[in-house]
Each structure stands twice: as structure tokens, then as C-alpha cells.
Amino acid sequence: MNIRSLTRGDGVVIGAAVVLFIASFLDLSGYDCPSGVDCSGFSANAWDSLSILMGIYVAGIIGAALLIVSRAMPGRKVVGFELGQFGAAFTVYALWTMFWTIIDAGDAGAGLILGLLATLVLAGGAVATPLVPALKAPLMGAPRPAQPVQPAYGQQPAQGYGYPGGQQQFGAQPGQPQPYGAQPGQTGQTGQTGQPGQPEHQQAAQQAPQSGGAPAGDFTPFWFAVPVARPLYGEDGAPNPIAELAPGTWYLAVEQRGPGLIAQTQDGRRGVLQDTTGIQRG
Numbered sequence: 001m002n003i004r005s006l007t008r009g010d011g012v013v014i015g016a017a018v019v020l021f022i023a024s025f026l027d028l029s030g031y032d033c034p035s036g037v038d039c040s041g042f043s044a045n046a047w048d049s050l051s052i053l054m055g056i057y058v059a060g061i062i063g064a065a066l067l068i069v070s071r072a073m074p075g076r077k078v079v080g081f082e083l084g085q086f087g088a089a090f091t092v093y094a095l096w097t098m099f100w101t102i103i104d105a106g107d108a109g110a111g112l113i114l115g116l117l118a119t120l121v122l123a124g125g126a127v128a129t130p131l132v133p134a135l136k137a138p139l140m141g142a143p144r145p146a147q148p149v150q151p152a153y154g155q156q157p158a159q160g161y162g163y164p165g166g167q168q169q170f171g172a173q174p175g176q177p178q179p180y181g182a183q184p185g186q187t188g189q190t191g192q193t194g195q196p197g198q199p200e201h202q203q204a205a206q207q208a209p210q211s212g213g214a215p216a217g218d219f220t221p222f223w224f225a226v227p228v229a230r231p232l233y234g235e236d237g238a239p240n241p242i243a244e245l246a247p248g249t250w251y252l253a254v255e256q257r258g259p260g261l262i263a264q265t266q267d268g269r270r271g272v273l274q275d276t277t278g279i280q281r282g
Contacts, residue, residue, distance in 0.1 A: 006139040007228055009129025010068060013091075016122035017064035020094075023118055024057040026111035045111050055097045060119050063090025067126055074231050075241050088126040095119040138228050138247055223250045223282030224263075232263060232271035242271050250282055 024046040046053045066087030070076070076083050098119045102112045129135045225248070231241030235257075243265055245251055253273075255262035260274045 006068070006071060007129060007135060008137050008139055009125050009132070009135035010071065011139045012125035012135065013064045013067055013122060013129070016118045016125060017061050020057055020060045020115060020118035020122065023111050023114035024053065026114060027109035028052070028111045029105065030107045030109040046115075052101065056094050056101065056115060056119065059090050059097070060094035060122050063087045063094060063126065064122060066090065071229060074229070074244055088123075091119070091123040091126040095123040136228065219256045221252055221254050224253055224261075225250050225280045225282065226273075227278040227280070230273060230275050232265070232269075232273055234271050235262065243269055245273065 026045055028044055028046065028049070046057050064087065066083045068087075070082060070084035070087060073083065078086060098112070098116050102108050102116050105112055125135070226245045227247060229247065230245050232243040232245055233239075234242045245263065245265070249266070251266075252264045253261045254264055254270070257272055259276065260272050261276055262270060263273045264270045
């Protein structure tokens, strides 16, 4: 999983799950044992009570895991529900159970008090992340593209971060040696089609597709990166995504499709990026 696809809300969920796991080893009761009395039954933790362990602590940790896994597999469903929805339900259930458990306890210990705080943050992060823009922001920002260095005479242009190199052209398929936007009869060297000393990624962006899906109007292809992981849908309008665009990787926008963009991935797949808010142009 690309760690750059995680959001700040995911970081809150992960941190709360770690605290919840630690709380499971602390005492459930805060009863002070008098001297000379066997109080071993009052110093139990969650691992000594299967119902409390599974209904609160394990349920909350499972919910956090499902939320994080849903980032790596967007659109994956179980019995009609997405993994993220299952994860949010688990975290809310853990909070609900913990609330009534700590009310029923006569003298709550550190395990229950810390567990209540952890489940509260866990459920809050799971529910609020899709709604609060601050939590939807990426946990780690996408790196900016390296500035291309002007090559000396007779040398190949330098390659910036995420841009296709001379040995592996962006979007090239086996048996298709020509780079994206090349004219028939051209070789695979993009440096021969542009201006001398011009970086290859700028030459590719200046060359519009010549067949099938040519951009309308004065649209110019450009490189871009997404701030958070976003699904890429098929051009046929199918509801299920065909790929996921991850932060930290540069993609080529080849056409404008209404408010969205037709984007091309490194393996040559093309699809519609519906959410273009906050994208970073290269």
C-alpha cells in the first residue's frame, strides 16, 4: 500500500487503535485492594474477559484495519457494503459497548477509561474523515517534481521524479515502441521531436494524441499529481473504478471530460478522473 494515500483521518484512526490495544492490558477495575485480602479477581484486564475483549477492543481494532485496507482496495465490497462502511460500523459498535460497560462498572480502571477515550477518537475519526476537509488532507504531501536540468550538448535530458525515462516511455505497451503522441514513422526517442535541450516530459505534454480520444478545443496535455488517493473510472461510465491514482506519482491528463479529466496511468490504462480538486500540475 502506498503510504501517501493515507489521510490525516487515517492517521487518527491508526493512533487510536494503538492506544486501544495498549488499554486492553490495563486493569478494568480501579478497586483498591485492602492489605491481607486476595484481590486477584479485581485486577483483571480485557484479556481475562472474552466478551469485553471481543466486543470492544478487538472490534475497534478490526474496524480500524478495515478502514485502512479500504484505502488500498477502493470499491471492494462485502455483501453489498464497502470495507470502509464495515470499518466505521465496527468502531461505532465498539464505542457503544464501551460506553455502557463503563457505566455499569462500579469503579472503572485505567483499561476502561483509556479504552473509552480511544474508542471515542476512533469512531470520531472514522465518521468525520469523509466529512471534514482537514481530515481528508493527505497525511504526507506529494513531493514536488524535480526541476529538470538543462543537459550539455550531446547529452540526454535529465529525468525528474515520476516522469517517464528514455528507456521506458510513459504509457508504452509491449509491441508499441512509439511514445505517447508520436507521429507514425517516428522512433521512440522523444528528444528528436521537440526543441533541443527541452525535457522529455514537456515534449510529451505538447504533443496531442493523434487518434481516438483527441482532446477537444485548445486543451493541452499536462502532468499532474493527486493530493489523496482517488479512483479512476472507465470511459464507458462503469460504476466500478479501474485503477487508483496514488499521491507521489505523476500522471498525464490527455483530455477534458466535462468537469473531470481523461488520465493515463503508467501501464497505459486510460480512465476518467471525476474529482480534480486540489490536483498539482507538474
